[in-house]
Amino acid sequence: MKNVTAFICLLFCLLVFFSCEKERNLDDYSNEEYALISQELTLPQVVNSYQLELKEHFLPPGKTYPKVNTVSFGDIYSNNNKATLGRVLFYDKTLSLDRNVSCGSCHHPERAFSDDKQFSEGVGEVITKRNTLALATTLSFKISYSPIDPSLSRSKFSWDDSAADLPQQVKNAFLSENEMNIEEEEIKQRISERPFYSILFKKAFGTDEVNSDRIAESISAFVDAISSVNSKFDKGLESAALFSVDKDFYNFTAEENEGKKLYNANCASCHTDKHNFTVKATANNGLEMEYSDNGIGGRLNDPDFYGVFKIPFLRNIELTAPYMHDGRFETLEEVVDHYSEGIVNHSNLSDELKDENGNPLLLNFNQEEKSALVAYLKTLTDKEVTSDEKFLDPFKG
């Protein structure tokens, strides 16, 4: 009898042991790994999920979550271990020439991953040539795809579309003299100085080999996961009949609904009405007769594109002042004044901002309309994405 009880006990213990073993996710860290990581980083032992749950109104017509068509729509899921490694690399200041600058030095979470400066300081206090672009302005860069015309897909990065894709943008940031000014070999050296990286690379890629492709891929996975989907605007859209932006939103004030109408009539042809997919990728919005920075035209050395810049998404725009490629406007009121009475007749001015005679539009908003537009733009703020712990700096001290 004793033997039988002992046998049953043993069986039970084994069962518990194996079921626990099975449940331990291989993605998570062992106690030993976690102790080492925790010396310098605050990361959860159970790896964060960076999976993006898209609501239906964000999907192209005819597609429903989670059956996202991976061929035409791209893989929306970020690999959790790659994104975790990307998060650490994103905030690691030792990966710049003077060990003082990380991606996070210019892309601050509380500013929707931009900053409050006209131009930002890179290594050696060299300043950037343009205003820092925010990262939390999209549903996620990966899906800022144009279902209407795939050639418009927001696949290019920077104000002058100079980076073909996100990994390229990351590599450029490391190499740029105005940003981190560091070459691949030096980055590898710096990474090898910190033992926790060996664990993070193994989790992400299977081996601890470090190279610029792996660095770019993991930082891209992190940046892709920064997605803003919970603004007041999104809540309104979610409960609107047929996800239509045309009727008033129940959760908006009268002023915000008025602003929505004005926005849809005058701005959405470039900046999109649902703030989801690209409708037009680049434009000239008539800031100057002659630009000192010609944007895409300057890069291509082609006058037909002088003064043409990327059309930014406007999610979290309230948090990302100053505005435009050169940070010339300090407030949203100044931006609205520009569109109301300041558009100039540049030879490349986009048609959306011209009247039937080809002259710059004079939208001439009155004071109430201006305030309404600004009130509407502020409904695009999503404080969840700016405070979500999994996007914050994990370094201790």
Ligand code: HEC
């Ligand atoms: C010194 C400040 C600074 C640092 C450091 C920096 N950036 Fe940027 N970032 C900028 C500026 C300025 C732009 C706009 C560049 C341009 O258009 O010429 C930008 C643009 C971007 C964009 C393009 C967004 C878009 O919508 O096209 C991404 C993505 C980005 N940075 C990610 C990163 C990552 C990742 C790192 C670290 C590897 C990094 N940045 C480091 C200032 C910085």
Ligand code: HEC
């Ligand atoms: C022809 C297309 C077009 C239309 C229409 C348009 N914009 Fe823009 N918008 C742009 C472009 C291009 C830029 C960037 C220009 C630059 O920096 O040189 C921009 C920049 C902005 C910015 C600054 C974004 C940032 O991150 O700095 C805001 C805000 C903005 N637009 C709001 C509006 C509003 C409000 C309207 C309607 C009254 C509007 N836009 C109409 C093309 C357009």
